[in-house]
Amino acid sequence: xxxxxxxxxxxxxxxxxDEEGPVKRPGKGPEGAPNWRGPSVRRxxxxxxxxxxxxxxxxVTKAWITGAIGQPGGKFSVLGTWLNFVYGxxxxxxxxxxxxxxxxxxIVSLVVIGLIVVYHQKxxxxxxxxxxxxxxxxxxxxxxxxxxxxxAVVDWIDxxxxxxxxxxxxxxxxxxxxxxxxxxxxxxxxxxADWGTDD
Numbered sequence: 001x002x003x004x005x006x007x008x009x010x011x012x013x014x015x016x017x018d019e020e021g022p023v024k025r026p027g028k029g030p031e032g033a034p035n036w037r038g039p040s041v042r043r044x045x046x047x048x049x050x051x052x053x054x055x056x057x058x059x060v061t062k063a064w065i066t067g068a069i070g071q072p073g074g075k076f077s078v079l080g081t082w083l084n085f086v087y088g089x090x091x092x093x094x095x096x097x098x099x100x101x102x103x104x105x106x107i108v109s110l111v112v113i114g115l116i117v118v119y120h121q122k123x124x125x126x127x128x129x130x131x132x133x134x135x136x137x138x139x140x141x142x143x144x145x146x147x148x149x150x151x152a153v154v155d156w157i158d159x160x161x162x163x164x165x166x167x168x169x170x171x172x173x174x175x176x177x178x179x180x181x182x183x184x185x186x187x188x189x190x191x192x193a194d195w196g197t198d199d
Contacts, residue, residue, distance in 0.1 A: 036199060039124045043198045047120055047134045054138025058171040059145060065156040075158065083159055088168045089152040109144040113137060127196030132182035135175040142172030 039047065065087055069075065075086035091105075120133040146153040155168040169177075186193035 036125050036197075038121050039130065040198050043124060043130055047124065047130050047137075050131060050134035051138035051141065054135060054172065054175045055142045055145070058138070058142035058175070061171055062146065062154040062156065066154060081160070081162055083157075085156055086158045086168060088155040088158075089150060090155050090168075091147075091152040106144060106147040109140055109147065113140050113144070116140065123193070125198050126186075126193045127198075128182055128186055129193050130198070132179045132186070135182075136179035139172040139174075139176035139179065142170075142175070 065085060069085075069087040072087050072089045075084050077084050116133055116137045120130065120137075124130045124133060143153045153170065153172075155170050155173070157170060157174075158168045159166045
């Protein structure tokens with residue numbers, strides 16, 4: 001017949017377990033989740049592929065618009081006054097709102113590119129943050145190429161209604177804006193940043 005421990009013995013067993021605390025397993029983080037050591041090779045490849053795609057599309061469209069129009073200031077209508085393609089040069093940033101220092105912004109862009117890669121290493125666990133940082137990287141490189149080549153960024157998409165116009169922009173600007181929106185949403189809703197985790 002098996003011997004049943006009395007209540008005192010059972011209390012001693014429980015007390016001993018409580019003193020030891022939860023069992024710790026190597027390689028495990030909070031709540032038993034694996035420790036994240038940075039993006040996987042596959043996630044880095046996605047990061048690079050999206051960034052390269054943005055740069056290629058950005059540069060191809062800029063080459064097309066400069067070839068089609070020829071001189072800065074020229075334009076042609078696509079959808080009446082709703083959408084025009086123009087050839088504009090902007091030596092500032094943020095749709096031209098911060099003006100005139102192409103060399104300084106080129107240097108700043110190089111620093112920003114390095115920071116984007118570091119940020120992806122730290123925060124690129126979820127697919128949303130990988131996409132956000134890769135779009136940001138592609139946009140930064142696309143506009144940096146312009147600053148080194150032209151001394152200014154080529155902007156060519158002009159949208160609006162009559163005299164009410166949005167800032168003229170390009171594919172790199174659109175990628176950067178999309179990236180900032182994704183980062184903002186992930187900051188407001190942290191669960192979004194964990195979608196498609198790279199564990």
